[in-house]
Amino acid sequence: MFDIKGLVNSLFQPASQEGVFNLKSATIFMEELPESDILQAQIEIVKALKQLNSNPKISATERFKTIPYLEEKAQPLQSHLLDIYHGRLIEEGTTSHQVLPTILSFWHEMAAGYLSCIKQGSQKKFVPTQKIEQFTLRAMELYAIQAQYAYMRHLEIDHHIWRNLNRLYQFAEQSNFADKPQIAAENISIYQVYVRALMLSLASPEKIQSAQIELIAIWLKKWINEIVLEKELKPHQHLxxxxxxxxxxxxxxxxxxxxxxxxxxxxxxxxxxxxxxxxxxxxxxxxxxxxxxxxxxxxxxxxxxxxxxxxxSKDTITPVRKHERQSNNKSIRVITGLPNILPFMSQQGKTATTSADHVSAEKWELGDESASGFGLNYHSDIQLETGELLGLANLSNHPFTIGIVRRFNRSHKGFVSVGVETLTQTPLIVELTPLLAEHSISCIYAPEGPSSNPARFLIIPNDIYTENKEYKFTAQNKSYRIRLSPALEHTPTFVLAKFTVLEKL
Incomplete structure (x- = not known):
């Protein structure tokens, strides 16, 4: 006999959904993920989150359960990938370059998931306030970490990140729970997360090394309770x-x-x-x-x-440009890092008077120049940090210039803008030999420095610098006994330091 009842039921029942659409389907999904391939497992979780976020048919109750569940299960995988990215964990066949897109996509989709929870929950009358508060905190933290990692990569920040940070804080403030500590690992408030993001952006991250940006984020956790956001402007107090x-x-x-x-x-x-x-x-x-x-x-x-x-500090005058820039578009050759600059200068008879054609050099574009430095542009995946030493060949009227990266910005399309301060336009290789030793170390001597600090100084590998240490200084067949002065500047790879000549040898 024909089953009329079954036909009617099938017509009026909702069509079955595929993938992740509730807590039960998410549980089954997690059980089926590959245990041996953490990167692939996290990629699948990101796909599931994207599907979940794009499905408007999911009820608030199921979304409230499923999003936190997926985050809880995915966090160990995310931590594993972050360890690979930062070099804390070496996994054969997996590089930091490979894991980064998945790390960022997970934060993006998870933040979007919590935003959906907030929007859907705000439309319901009987949703517990505590859930909305916790969802707002997690969304805020996820957008803040996206901003931090963009800064750490010197990447321009998508305007959606700051729009969501600002609006989430405004929502929490208007709902009177912005400064309420939430039940979380750090017992932190939305206010604290927001202020930390604000202050990190005010640290001029484009002028700071990636590891130092991460360090500032840690310091800020200790300092943020001292900052008060106010609605009324006090011109002589606020900055x-x-x-x-x-x-x-x-x-x-x-x-x-x-x-x-x-x-x-x-x-x-x-x-x-x-x-x-x-x-x-x-x-x-x-x-x-x-x-x-x-x-x-x-x-x-x-x-x-x-x-x-x-x-x-409000006692510090707003920085102004020291010298006028002049446009000067031309291609130049750039050698990156002290270990590469020294061999190049050696090949040129210790004076670096010819082009960089015979050494490994990048082709960059000169955008502008001033009395104190240059603006450079390039399109490359080359790893660069602020504080990096650059050798610039065939620049202006000087055959070889040594500069230091002071500002570094990368666009989403891969274009990089670099601000370089001139250290010296007449570099010379010299040898430093510890007293009572035979092995010498090559360094760069700057007979003249930048206009703000014209005294002679040395560019010394970081691992051999010690304040007040004496060396035999040899240059152009002449030797002197010198004592290193306190460093003008420290970087991870080299030190700028003046010195005192004690005697001619």
């Missing part, structure tokens, strides 16, 4: 402002930054803490007792602390 309805990062206050959607603050309480920390570290107090990472005490990071103090 920074953010538009909660805007799509951009915070800025120093200007005259047009007024209105009910603006928030204002000063970082003076933070700069006071930083100065105290610098003093404590300089006096030898252990970083473990000060509650900061061990690397905070390195010379380069002490310099970074002072830089932050200057950036965030």
């Amino acid at each position: 920074f402002a953010i538009n909660l309805t805007g799509t951009s990062s915070p800025k120093r206050i200007r005259r047009d930054m007024v209105g009910e959607n603006w928030r204002y603050w000063t970082a003076d309480p933070v700069t006071t803490q930083i100065q105290k920390l610098i003093t404590q570290i300089s006096q030898g107090e252990p970083t473990s007792l000060l509650g900061v990472p061990a690397e905070s005490s390195t010379p380069a990071n002490l310099e970074l602390l002072q830089t932050l103090c200057n950036l965030w």
